[in-house]
Amino acid sequence: MSGWLRVVGLGPGPVNWITPEASAVLAAASDIVGYHAYVSRLSVGTGQNVHGSDNREELQRAQKALELAAGGARVAVVSGGDPGVFAMAAAVFEALEAGPAAWRALDIAVLPGITAMLAAAARLGAPLGNDFCAINLSDNLKSWAVIERRLTLAAQADFVIALYNPASRARRDQIHACFHILRRERSPETLVVFAAAIGRDDEQIQLRRLADADPGLADMRTLVLIGASSTRCIERAGGPPFIYTPRGVGESS
Amino acid sequence: MSGWLRVVGLGPGPVNWITPEASAVLAAASDIVGYHAYVSRLSVGTGQNVHGSDNREELQRAQKALELAAGGARVAVVSGGDPGVFAMAAAVFEALEAGPAAWRALDIAVLPGITAMLAAAARLGAPLGNDFCAINLSDNLKSWAVIERRLTLAAQADFVIALYNPASRARRDQIHACFHILRRERSPETLVVFAAAIGRDDEQIQLRRLADADPGLADMRTLVLIGASSTRCIERAGGPPFIYTPRGVGESS
Numbered sequence: 475m476s477g478w479l480r481v482v483g484l485g486p487g488p489v490n491w492i493t494p495e496a497s498a499v500l501a502a503a504s505d506i507v508g509y510h511a512y513v514s515r516l517s518v519g520t521g522q523n524v525h526g527s528d529n530r531e532e533l534q535r536a537q538k539a540l541e542l543a544a545g546g547a548r549v550a551v552v553s554g555g556d557p558g559v560f561a562m563a564a565a566v567f568e569a570l571e572a573g574p575a576a577w578r579a580l581d582i583a584v585l586p587g588i589t590a591m592l593a594a595a596a597r598l599g600a601p602l603g604n605d606f607c608a609i610n611l612s613d614n615l616k617s618w619a620v621i622e623r624r625l626t627l628a629a630q631a632d633f634v635i636a637l638y639n640p641a642s643r644a645r646r647d648q649i650h651a652c653f654h655i656l657r658r659e660r661s662p663e664t665l666v667v668f669a670a671a672i673g674r675d676d677e678q679i680q681l682r683r684l685a686d687a688d689p690g691l692a693d694m695r696t697l698v699l700i701g702a703s704s705t706r707c708i709e710r711a712g713g714p715p716f717i718y719t720p721r722g723v724g725e726s727s
Numbered sequence: 728m729s730g731w732l733r734v735v736g737l738g739p740g741p742v743n744w745i746t747p748e749a750s751a752v753l754a755a756a757s758d759i760v761g762y763h764a765y766v767s768r769l770s771v772g773t774g775q776n777v778h779g780s781d782n783r784e785e786l787q788r789a790q791k792a793l794e795l796a797a798g799g800a801r802v803a804v805v806s807g808g809d810p811g812v813f814a815m816a817a818a819v820f821e822a823l824e825a826g827p828a829a830w831r832a833l834d835i836a837v838l839p840g841i842t843a844m845l846a847a848a849a850r851l852g853a854p855l856g857n858d859f860c861a862i863n864l865s866d867n868l869k870s871w872a873v874i875e876r877r878l879t880l881a882a883q884a885d886f887v888i889a890l891y892n893p894a895s896r897a898r899r900d901q902i903h904a905c906f907h908i909l910r911r912e913r914s915p916e917t918l919v920v921f922a923a924a925i926g927r928d929d930e931q932i933q934l935r936r937l938a939d940a941d942p943g944l945a946d947m948r949t950l951v952l953i954g955a956s957s958t959r960c961i962e963r964a965g966g967p968p969f970i971y972t973p974r975g976v977g978e979s980s
Contacts, residue, residue: 481853490751491839495743532974558848560974564856567971571961578963586744586849588839595811596839600734603817604869605877607860607886615975616857620885624858627884631877633860708824710831718820721785721813722868 479543479580481557481566482550483587484512487673491588499550499585507539508552508562516552523547532562536569543580556589560610560638590697591636594669597679599708599716601667601699604723606634611641611648618648625652629659634719635700640692649689649698656700660684665701665717668692679714681707732796732833734810734819735803736840737765740926744841752838753803760792761805761815769805776800785815789822793830809842813863813891843950844889847922850932852961852969854920854952857976859887864894864901871901878905882912887972888953893945902942902951909953913937918954918970921945932967934960 480499485491500506503522506513510526518524525542527535536551543549553561563584570577595602607628613621628635635656640649656664662685670678670693680691684700692698704723707715733752738744753759756775759766763779771777778795780788789804796802806814816837823830848855860881866874881888888909893902909917915938923931923946933944937953945951957976961969 485746488748490748491746493738493744493746493841495741498743556845556849558845558853558855560856563849563853564971564974567853567856567961567969568973570969571959578961579965582969584849584853586841586845588746588841589845592809592811592839592842596809596816596837600811600816600820600837602811602861603813603820605860605862607858607881607884608855609858617976620976624884624886627880628860628886631860631880631884632873633877633881706824708820708831712832716820716823716835718817720821721817723870723873 477543477546477548477580479539479549479551479566479582481563481584482552483555483557483561483585484515484552485588485673486555486590486593487671491593491673493585493587496585496587502548503550504548505542506550506552507535507542512552512554532565533569536562536565537573539566540569540573540577540580544577556587557584558586559589559608590638590672593672594667594697594699597669597672598667598699600718601634601701601705603719603721604634604702604704606636608636608638610638611652612639612645613648618651621648622651622655625655626659629656632702634702634705637698637700639694640696640698642694649692653687653689657684660700661703664703665705665707667699667717668696669699670696672697681715681717730796730799730801730833732792732802732804732819732835734816734837735805736808736810736814736838737768737805738841738926739808739843739846740924744846744926746838746840749838749840755801756803757801758795759803759805760788760795765805765807785818786822789815789818790826792819793822793826793833796833797830809840810837811839812842812861843891843925846925847920847950847952850922850925851920851952853971854887854954854958856972856974857887857955857957859889861889861891863891864905865892865898866901871904874901875904875908878908879912882909885955887955887958890951890953892947893949893951895947902945906940906942910937914956917956918958918960920952920970921949922952923949925950934968934970
């Protein structure tokens with residue numbers, strides 16, 4: 475069996491954030507499997523088969539990719555960002571575990587990529603310079619009680635918090651409930667950043683304090699970053715302020 | 728003033744994990760500033776000035792880089808991994824904030840990279856497929872009380888936990904104290920991974936359960952990953968097991 479499966483991250487947008495390793499796999503693949511919006515970004519080679527599917531169909535897409543690889547295809551499953559962070563890699567392993575035993579003999583690997591949190595952080599300065607966490611606000615596959623508990627403890631731990639999938643067209647309530655928790659646990663002065671479409675032409679960064687941050691600013695293309703108590707602004711005349719979290723906690727550095 | 732400063736991540740090791748954006752900046756720089764071990768990895772061009780320094784001297788290195796840029800140099804400050812995650816970017820902004828006001832007019836940007844946690848996760852499967860946090864175990868710049876509190880709350884939140892800088896030659900106690908906390912808060916069956924030198928020739932991955940994991944396996948080149956309660960193994964005949972955290976919590980997917 476000569477097939478293989480690679481789970482590849484395209485980063486948040488621009489091609490110069492795609493690693494050479496990922497580009498080489500995309501060029502070598504016979505079949506490219508992914509969400510329509512991601513596969514449409516790629517320049518597809520002659521003879522490559524493209525299998526685009528809907529956003530919600532991650533598990534079916536993973537099964538399809540495994541079937542193709544089992545049949546001898548060289549399959550690249552594409553994700554935005556890093557495929558291991560709230561993206562396709564976990565779905566591939568869910569499908570693998572539930573599927574035929576023969577699939578476990580396949581040549582399968584995940585390739586790391588630039589996840590949205592790192593891209594947004596780089597644009598802002600260094601907000602992830604101290605301990606942080608990443609929480610997926612979508613309650614499609616986990617209960618709100620789990621999310622609420624994690625948010626509360628993360629806020630109490632004074633982590634910088636990156637919120638993935640804060641809202642979608644159909645799902646507007648979670649980010650409001652989330653901010654309710656954050657306002658209970660954290661200072662009103664806490665820095666909040668809404669980072670939308672980072673790396674794209676319509677990139678937009680909005681900086682607020684928790685007291686006056688409107689959760690409605692978040693949509694499906696937004697990563698929301700909540701600063702730690704030590705997260706700071708450096709004002710500049712020539713541009714937006716830099717946001718960073720010092721390496722030290724509890725003393726000036 | 729034509730100088731600029733870019734803070735660049737080299738990823739955890741192999742050149743095919745360095746983004747094209749970072750490579751272009753390294754090629755265009757007149758001056759490359761970084762920890763000896765990182766700058767020695769680079770193929771330096773004719774006429775490029777290399778400023779290597781010791782591991783501990785992050786703030787002085789950042790000041791030097793800003794001085795060079797203020798003098799008109801095109802400066803690349805290099806970090807391993809992603810420069811914004813427990814690396815040079817925060818030190819640059821600390822130096823910027825404490826330095827002459829004129830520095831704030833400089834052309835400064837951070838470029839994202841592949842941080843060790845993402846590289847290790849990709850090698851393992853998809854352990855970061857659900858909510859996670861990253862904690863720097865070094866207490867050089869923050870008190871152990873802060874670290875202890877964050878570990879305890881992160882464990883209670885059932886995050887996957889990535890531990891950066893778990894130990895060094897001079898600092899051996901923290902990882903033992905950390906495991907003491909984890910054993911109090913989490914099941915003995917919790918998966919623990921010691922991922923050393925990921926992406927290098929001497930890469931080594933050791934998988935344990937919390938009950939029998941020896942914290943002494945961690946050294947300065949190790950990233951330690953603590954699974955969530957839902958983190959699972961998929962056994963394979965032909966290789967090490969895949970480790971992944973399903974997207975769903977509290978129900979089978």
